[in-house]
Amino acid sequence: MESLVRDHQDLDEATVTKAKDYLNIGRQVKAQDVEEAADGAPKLRKGVAKDRRRYDRGWADASRTEKS
Secondary structure, X not given: OHHHHHHOOOOOHHHHHXXXXXXXXXXXXXXXXXXXXXXXXEEEXXXXXXXXXXXXXXXXXXXXHHHO
């Protein structure tokens, strides 16, 4: 996804902003919920992260609005 956004110069600013927002969410989820299995493959962590991200559609929409 990162390379798609970086390599497509024809994307409008709104699309790039939205993609970057979702990439940041993905990075946060990966950091708190993904760990490496014994074989080196990624796996979901068991349990609940202390500061777990909760997805709320209204929050995501509001955060984009506040940045405008």
